[in-house]
Amino acid sequence: MKDANEYLDKLLQELRRGTITISVLSQLSEPQYGYWLVTMLEEKGIHVEPGTLYPLLRRLEKQGLLESKWDTEEARPRKYYLLSETGKEVYKLLIVEWQQIVESMSNVIDIKGGKMDGDD
Template identity: 75%
Template structure:
C-alpha cells in the first residue's frame, strides 16, 4: 500500500494512450513502415507496443487517414504507410485541439486549486 506509483502508472497509461495517435500521425508525412515507427517513436520518447501500433495503423487506413503500399523490392517485404489528404486535415485539426488541451491543462496545473476568479 501507499504505493503511489501503481496508481500513477495507471493514470499515465491512460494519459499516454491518447497521445499515441497524434504521435504516429505526425511521423507519416513521409512513408514509414510499422517496425521503423516503433523504434523511431521509442527514440523520441513515445513508447508504442507493436501489438498496439499495427492495429492502429490498420484502423487509420480503414478510416481513410492513411494509405499503404507494400514494398517487395527490399530484402523483407515492408508495408509503408503514409498520410492521406484526409489524414493531413485530421492531423492539422488534431494539433489545434491538442494545443488547446495543453493550454487548458497547463492553466489548471499552474493555478492548482487556487480559486482565482476576477469577478471576486
C-alpha cells in the same frame, strides 16, 4: 508511496491515450513502415508497443486517414503507410486541439512557484 506508483501506471496509460495517434500521424507525411515507427518514436521518447501500433495503423487506414502499400523489393517486405489527404486534415486539427488541451491543462494545473492569494 508504493500505492501511488501502482495507480500511476494506469493513470499514465490513460494520459498517453490518443497521443500515440498524433505521434504516428506526425511521422507519416512521408511513407514509413511500422517497425521503423516503433524504433523511431522510441528514440523520441514515445514508447509504443508493436501490438498497439499495428492495429492502430490498420485502424487509421480503415478510417481513411492513412494509405498503405507493400514494398517487396527490399530485403524484407515492409508495409509503408502514408497520410492521406483526410489524414493531413485530421492531423492538423488534432494538433490544434492538442494545443488547446495543453493550454487548458496548464490553466488548471496549479501555478507552482507563484502562490496566488486572491480567491476570485
